Amino acid sequence: MSGQARKICMLGDFGVGKTSLVSRFVSNTFSERYLTTVGVKVDSREVLRDGADPVKLVLWDIAGRSALDALNTSYLRGASGLLLVADGTREATLRAALDLLMQSRALLPKADAILLINKLDLVDRWEVAPATLAELRESLPVYETSARFGDGVERAFADLAGRVAA
């Protein structure tokens, strides 16, 4: 299996929707109830790719933290990809996601990373400005997603799958 499987760590502040994104991607479900994650939950799904072998993403849904020093770094070991998640309605979570990216680079210098700005369904309440995302896109793949309705989710995971399988 190891030839087609890649470990992906979901990183981000609490309440940004990491667990919801995994649920939407793996089982196409969504729960309105916020339930905080403690420790880690491991899930997986195979991603089919045009003209290439499928790749299995093993998703480590890690408890939300704004900094790695509060996170058990043993969860990160062996990860090929990082899926950073921020909540568009809380600008501080974008800063947290970028901090986590900087910190995890020290542990995982070769890991591919993408950034998901979640809660697109609440775009009227977004604090993250479009110009900020335009600037971020110059250094990092950025996707606006809605775990509630699924917008952008498949595309984001597929992009990361392509990167980590390459």
Next chain:
Amino acid sequence: MNAREGSFPPEIENLVARLLIERARPLVVCCDRDWRIVDVHGDVEAFGCDGRGEQDCAVEFEELFLGLPLDEPVDLPFVQLKTGRVAHVSLVPGDAGYTIVFLDAQLEHDRQRVQQQLGNEAALAGQQKTRAIQQLREIRGELEQQRTRLQEANALKNALIATLSHDFRTPLTSIFGYLHLLEQHVDRDDDTQLSLRAIRRNATYLLTLSENLLEYGRSESGATLLNPEGIELQALVDDLDAMFRPLASDLGLAFLIELEDRGEQRPILDETRVRQVLVNLLSNAVRYTARGGVVARIAWRGDVLEAEVRDTGIGIPEEFRERIFVPFNRGVRNGSKGAGLGLSIVKRLVEQMRGELTFTSVAGQGTCFRVVLPTLRRENGDADRIADEGAWMHSHSALVVDDDPDVAQLLEMLLVDIGFRVRVVHDADTAITEALANPPDVLLVDVELPRLSGNTVVFRLRAQGYRGRIVTLSATPTAEARAAAIAAGTDHYLTKPLNIEQFVRIMRRAVGG
């Protein structure tokens, strides 16, 4: 108490081992290097693995340790397994494969989750609260800005009304004067006489309107000082008769105005306001009466003035009675042609004089307004206070420095209205000379003067030891402009368009009023 190092007695070690095993319910799974399960020890049921196929378990184990270096021990705390249970998971590499140890962590996980959940929810609620407060601040800021704009617009409106109505007076005075002269020289039967009456009727309406507008603007600015003086009641009645009898006559109405009691020759009242009250009531009565007539009775009884104006006009329907004192309420009465200010001004003036205004009306039959005004001298020394106020009013002087004649005139008018003696100059040099030669109680100076600015005037005066109060006016509402004026030595800085309430307050404060 000294603790001894070394192993525990066997029975204690057995006890501890038994307790830990009971709590952790360990499951030990031995796999080969391809993750095939070769041996299992411990509580399979506790982790829900009893019903699962070996293949499923093998896949899960492989996913758990994917990408990790498997030649060294691995510890993963709080791992939620696919069965839903939570365990601390450790991997110990061996020669033939791996030993995976699962220790139950469900209780600890649940306990931590409750705490974490509460903390996170509180933090999210706090962020929402902060955001809501920020939004409220922004809304409040916007409302403040709107309020300021409205105040400025209102001040401008009041200034405009005051200026316009003030400017009406001079030409109207000429019109009435020349009308009087012409009426003396024209035969009563002549058609010209009728034309002159029409002119008088309309000029009277204009005068009433301008007086009302002036009063409206004045009361909006808060400048409402009474002016108690002895009134010649008979003279007042004669004036009113001369003013309204021709109008009533033209409309075919009977008109009577009489003074019932002549006991007190000169009661102390504010003549201007009393006259304005009666003019408005009579004007309305004549205007809204098509048949019959208007009767006004004025009496001085003891220490109150009683006035009654009765007409046989259209009356005020029940549904409009609440609104007749609201300013600009045109259309309340059928056939209304006025600005809708008259009765609101009457009510305000009567209240200013601490009197009472009542009315009775029957739609289609007529209306009767009654006014009772107490003497200004008898109310707890109010007359003295007002007299003192009057003395205060005229004991303070102001020097206005503004090159714009309209603004200068407006300032002069406002200051006169609140009781200042006012001198006006239009340039900086004259202002300095005048202020030093004859220091006013307040110097009101515009910043934007030609050649030398108002700030220069203030600076030069202060530099020469001038110690009087100075109020600076400017069209520049910035903090820098204010700071510059203060640095030059002004005491107060006001911006245009003028907020009249603030202006009156500052000017009074400047002279210690």
